[in-house]
Amino acid sequence: MDGTGPLTFQAEKELVRRYYAALDAGGDTSPYCDPQMVWRGFHPFGLITGAEAVRETFWTPLQTALTPLQRRLDVFMAGQNEMDGFASVWVVSMGHLMGLFDAPWLGIPPTGKIAMLRYAAFHKIEGGRIVEEAMYFDLPHLMGQAGLRPFGPQTAAELVQPGPMTHDALMFDVQDPALGEETLATINAMVADLGTWGLGLPLEDELRRTWAEDMLWWGPTGIGASYTIKRYAQQHAGPFRAAFMNRAKTGHICRMAEGHYGAFFGWPNFTATHLGGFMGMPKSDTPVEFRVIDVYRAGGGKLHENWIFIDLLHVWNQLGVDLLKRTTQIGRV
Structure with missing residues (x-):
């Protein structure tokens, strides 16, 4: 295998890693995203079409609130999608976005302290670009860090959640x-x-x-x-x-x-x-x-x-x- 074929997903993984590096540095992400990328996010964002619209609506306000924004990866993997007969390739990551919560975001007051937004993201890759992204995040957990409680008492434990116990989920290399x-x-x-x-x-x-x-x-x-x-x-x-x-x-x-x-x-x-x-x-x-x-x-x-x-x-x-x-x-x- 040459590391770029459909069974290794190395080209798709590298694309998303470059996208993350540019995104987290506040740089140009246009080489990595289709201009009409479809983005799905949690409330209050919903469905957004267009990479630039996603940046303006989600990323720029978030990066203004959590500074400097640091991505802490716990899971990184890629694979073919069973839902379309294994025709498409998706890259998935999970972890926390961390920064000093120094400016309000979505009406949530800043704390001046470290804050962590736990997230998971799916990226569909076609033609060397990200054409779809699902960005799901635990906004109520961030609210709790700012002293806001949108829900009543919960039945299980509230924690800053760790990655896998086995510490083997950053699959940057080829897997069996x-x-x-x-x-x-x-x-x-x-x-x-x-x-x-x-x-x-x-x-x-x-x-x-x-x-x-x-x-x-x-x-x-x-x-x-x-x-x-x-x-x-x-x-x-x-x-x-x-x-x-x-x-x-x-x-x-x-x-x-x-x-x-x-x-x-x-x-x-x-x-x-x-x-x-x-x-x-x-x-x-x-x-x-x-x-x-x-x-x-x-x-x-x-x-x-x-x-x-x-x-x-x-x-x-x-x-x-x-x-x-x-x-x-x-x-x-």
């Missing part, structure tokens, strides 16, 4: 394709079980089909992180399933894997109707959509760690509750 195939198969088995929301098994036994007993579920602010199948069932999976009905079939724009890691995202991933009580919110008869990125570490046919980004601000905004606006107007608590 067989490992990626195994990881993708494990993820697909979990998605198949998830789509049923009930296999006639107790929840914990259902989870044991695809999850390791000592699993780590690094959930978003508003829900939190859980450790072990038992606590995950108690602190998220059980309460979530009890609070929603009519869950639509899972749908993704991209699902891929490389090495022991895999990821997917949707726009939305699914819809469901809230019966009331989840995160302290009232019942609604209107289905809401969930925009989600999941990043996984797998091995031995089991999932061991899962970092999940859910646009919870968008979820409740669909029901007429703009928690970002309401919380920033109220101010610090």
Whole structure:
């Protein structure tokens, strides 16, 4: 292999690394992005078309607020997208964007201290350019660092979330394709079980089909992180399933894997109707959509760690509750 073929993804990885270097330095990113790049982001941004519009709307204000902006990568990988028959190549990264929070952003007051915005991003590469990007980020976690609490008490732990326990997810070099195939198969088995929301098994036994007993579920602010199948069932999976009905079939724009890691995202991933009580919110008869990125570490046919980004601000905004606006107007608590 020469390191640039479709099975190695080295050219695509290098493109995104150069894009990140230019972006983080405030430089020219036009050599790396299609001018009509489609960008998907969390509330309040949504869908933006055009690389320059993305810079003006998202990146410049963020880089003005968090200075100097530093990208701290925990996961970097590439692969072919199962959702289009493995025709397209996507590069995925995850980590934190860090800086001194010295200017307001989206109405969130600056702290003058280090702040970290946890994120995950998917980049679709065509013709040597980034033509699509999904940039999902835990905005409520940043709000919490500034003393703002958009949600009530959560069921699991709120943390600055670490990268993989095995410290092997920065896959800048060529990986064994067989490992990626195994990881993708494990993820697909979990998605198949998830789509049923009930296999006639107790929840914990259902989870044991695809999850390791000592699993780590690094959930978003508003829900939190859980450790072990038992606590995950108690602190998220059980309460979530009890609070929603009519869950639509899972749908993704991209699902891929490389090495022991895999990821997917949707726009939305699914819809469901809230019966009331989840995160302290009232019942609604209107289905809401969930925009989600999941990043996984797998091995031995089991999932061991899962970092999940859910646009919870968008979820409740669909029901007429703009928690970002309401919380920033109220101010610090």
